[in-house]
Amino acid sequence: MTKRIGYRNWRWQALWWHHFFLLWSTIDGQTRYSIPEELKQGSVVGNLAKDLGLGLSEIFDRKLRVASEAGKQYFSVDAGKGELVVNDRIDREALCGQSASCVLPLQVVVENPLQSHRIEVEIRDINDNSPSFVTPENHLKIPESVALGKRFPLENAADPDVGSNSLKTYSLSKNEYFSLKFKDIKNGKAVPELVLEKPLDRETNALHQLLLTALDGGTPVRSGTCKITITVLDNNDNFPIFSENEYKVSLKENSTKGTSxxxxxxxxxxxxxNGDVKYSFGSRTPDFVLSTFEINDVSGEIVLQGTLDYEISKSYLIDITAKDKGVPEMEGHCRVQLDVEDINDNAPEIVLTSKPSPVREDAPSGTVVALISARDLDSGDNGKVTLQLSKPSPFTLKPSFSNNYELVTSGPLDRESCSDYNIEITATDSGAPPLSSKKTIPVTITDVNDNPPVFTQPSYIVYLKENGVPGSILYSVSASDLDSGENAKVSYSILDSKVQDVSVSSYVYINSDNGSIYSMHSFDYEKLKVFQIQVQAKDQGSPSLSSNATVHVFILDQNDNAPTVIYPSSAALGEVRTKRPVSEQDDSSQRLLIEIKDDGEPVQSATVTVSILLEDGLHEPILDLRQKVVEPSKKTGRITLYLILSLASVSVLSLLTFLILAVKCIRSSRSSGSCCMRRSDCDDYKNPNRNLQIQLNTDGPIKYVEVLGGDMLSQSQSFRSCMSPMSEYSDFTLIKPSSTTDFKEVISVLDASLPDSTWTFESQQVSTPCQKDFKVLHPVCYVSDSVSHFDSLPLCLYEWHFVSAPQRWTAKL
Structure with missing residues (x-):
């Protein structure tokens, strides 16, 4: 049984390789080598690098390797010399059986860039096998009544070698009864036959011993022998005879069990x-035939009891024996050749010749990703295979030779959109109906640095209280990068810029790893109200990519400055009124110490001293008048009394005259701006800031207002005012700062979407009648402070005016 299985495997391999080489026989122009079989391991086949036009350095750099399509790696490449050498024992008979041509197709693969070359190695036969018979002995029973010239077929010898090394002839040991002749059959092989040359006489010689020798044509000649034992039978001298010596039939491979x-x-x-015939398979029928077919010994019908597979065995040769029941038995022989018809029962197979290489996302179209081949064990149209991609993708299949393809890129790749592809390839044959199979090839897309870091927002707004602790964190910016690996690692830095002519790096620094911005020192709102920081995020790719973002830092005011008094007076001072009429007995010089407090946390305060000089209608100090009154001596007291009464009368008349002049002065001062104060005092306090400038600045999406005013005086100052000692309503008022609501109403008229603009505040006097008992001592004077960020709203618009003659502010665009 072992021998029959070996015979079956040998025939299957021979048929497969024969079919395979027929498919490759259409390829021309390939590199081809020829070597004898059974070469020692390490034997040189040829200089592969030279024949393919590769330098010795490219063998290692481009990873030159050989892929065998036969399943076993018989060859390898000497990386040092670029030679193709034998890697394992090569038995031509095991590979190709008795096929006339034995060619091993090899695929040579090099990388960087990925290429493939087809080479062929022809394996030449050597005479390493002797002819052999299946059985070393052959027993024949021949009746003595057999006529002369009767032929008896003998067993064929087999020689795995081909060509001149194969079986050539037979010889028979010398005897007087039998000779050796040959019979040609359809497959071209000669079958040895014994021919009876002399009548047999069982009584003379009942047993004959012959030796059949099979010889090949090699040098030296190899041979094999078979011992033939002939037993002479008595009488029953007729043999069963078939109508033909050989029958030829065909059967589809999908035929079911029991098919005739x-x-x-x-x-x-x-x-x-002696005439009853019984049918049986020949004594030397292989086991794989016995397991596939059975014969009815009475009817002679052969039926299928197993399964047929065209890909395993394309034909069967079945020896049939017909024996009679005589004594001795007589038998006849014939042969049945069964050809198996192929059907499309094998799906095509997709083979990865080279594993797919990772592809850069910037790879150009046409970049080779993998090498693929297709095969189908069926024949004819059933074995013709086409490959196609099942789903749309930026890849395509490019035919190279025979059933070999290259998987190449056909469009742009973007790792951020798709980092891995599972490319499904469908192989379909041309059978009816067609069969197909699928194979998924994973392809990985490698990253290139094609995406810059992106901040979470293009600009950031940070509000920072003044007088903060140096080293405290201001804000943390964040940027992300769609790339991977080093290409996605982001570092942060601050671009150099100027803040009040000083590098911004002296104000803040940034953590390059997490984007946290820290202060270098505390900030003073009164010196710096707003500044910008340009932050850059850069990845670690090559070349690196970057993007910028702006951080707007607004310093918020804290109550760290005491109120500042600006002439004539400001802040929350309110009104200063006389509690009673001024008399001659009052001191001519009054000094008021006024404390000014703000509403901040903590409260800040400042003091101001107001000096008031009381004068008479002739602009002379009352002090001098009093001195003149108390100085007369007692001796002249009565005279003085009269003089005083006279002086009082004159004073009353003078007061009335002064009041009339004062009314006229008030009316004229509304148009001319003059007053009845001493010119030297009033000139010093003319309007110090007639126009108030409010500037709207724009910095990106942030808009803030800056109010420009006059110079500020020191925190503690003395102011002088002129009052008439006869005035009953000699009041002056310090108006409180304008409220937050008032300032917001002014700001609301500004359109934040317009470009930078400037508003001018002008002073207008409102013409109102003076009270008859009110003397204008000074024209209206006014000042303003400056601000920048309207959220804290520290704008102060101060007015110092008399109650009966108020000032009004208006804003013009």
Whole structure:
């Protein structure tokens, strides 16, 4: 049984390789080598690098390797010399059986860039096998009544070698009864036959011993022998005879069990038991035939009891024996050749010749990703295979030669959109109906640095209280990068810029790893109200990519400055009024110490001293008048009394005159701006800031207002005012700062979407009648402070005016 299985495997391999080489026989122009079989391991086949035009350095750099399509790696490449060498024992008979041509197709693969070359190695036969018979002995029973010239077929010898090394002839040991002749059959092989040359006489010689020798044509000649034992039988001298020596039938490979193959008929001229025929398979029928077919010994019908597979065995040669029941038995022989018809029962197979390489996302179209081949064990149209991609993708299949393809890129790749592809390839044959199979090839897309870091927002707004602790964190910016690996690692830095002519790096620094911005020192709102920081995020790719973002830092005011008094007076001072009429007995010089407090946390305060000089209608100090009154001596007291009464009368008249002049002065001062104060005092306090400038600045999406005013005086100052000692309503008022609501109403008229603009505040006097008992001592004077960020709203618009003659502020665009 072992021998029959080996015979079956040998025939299957021979048929497969024969079919495979027929498919490759259409390829021309390939590199081809020829070597004898059984070469020692390490034997040189040829200089592969030279024949492919590769330098020795490219062998290692481009990873030159050989892929065998036969399943076993018989060859390898000497990386040092670029030679193709034998890697394992090569038995031509095991590879190709008795095929006339034995060619091993090899695929040579090099990388960087990925390429493939086809080479062929022809394996030449050597005479390493002797002819052999299946059985070392052959027993024949021949009746003595057999006529001269009767032929008896003998067993064929087999020689795995081909060509001149194969089986050539037979010889028979010398004897007087039998000779050796040959019979040609359809496959071209000669079958040895014994020919009876002399009548047999069982009584003279009942047993004959012959030796059949098979010789090949090699040098030296190899041979094999078979011992033939002939037993001479008595009488029953007619053999069963078939109508033909050889029958030829065909059967589809998908035929079911029990299908009839052929019904044979043999006839025997004898009567009785000598003429009854019984059918059987030949004694040397292989086991794989016995397991596939069975024969009815009475009817001679052969039926299928197993399964047929065209890809395993394309044909069967079945020896049939017909024996009679005579004594001795007589038998006849014939042969049935069964050809198996192929059907499309094998799906095509997709083979990865080279594993797919990772592809850069900037790879150009046409970049080779993998090498693919297709095969189908069926024949004819059933074995013709086409490959196609099942789903749309930026890849395509490019035919190279025969059923070999290259998987190449056909469009742009973007790792951020798709980092991995599972490319499904469908192989379909041309059978009816067609069969197909699928294979998924994973392809990885490698990253290139094609995405800059992106901040969470293009600009940031930070509000920072003044007088903060140096080293405290201001804000943390964040940027992300769609790339991967080093290309996605982001570092942060601050671009150099100027803040009040000083590098911004002296104000803040940034953590390059997490984007946290820290202060270098505390900030003073009164010196710096707003500044910008340009932050850059840069990745670690090559070349690196970057993007910028602006951080707007607004310093918020804290109550760290005491109120500042600006002439004539400001802040929350309110009104200063006389509690009673001024008399001659009052001191001519009054000094008021006024404390000014703000509403901040903590409260800040400042003091101001107001000096008031009381004067008479002639602009002379009352002090001098009093001195003149108390200085007369007692001796002249009565005279003085009269003089005082006279002086009082004159004073009353003078007061009335002064009041009339004062009314006129008030009316004229509304148009001319003059007053009745001493010119030297009033000139010093003319309007110090007639126009108030409010500037709207724009910095990106942030808009803030800056109010420009006059110079500020020191925190503690003395102011002088002129009052008439006869005035009953000599009041002056310090108006409180304008409220937050008032300032917001002014700001609301500004359109933040317009470009930078400037508003001018002008002073207008409102013409109102003076009170008859009110003397204008000074024209209206006014000042303003400056601000920048309207959220804290520290704008102060101060007015110092008399109650009966108020000032009004208006804003013009």
């Amino acid at each position: 193959v052929i019904k044979l008929k043999a006839t025997d001229a004898d009567d009785g038991f």
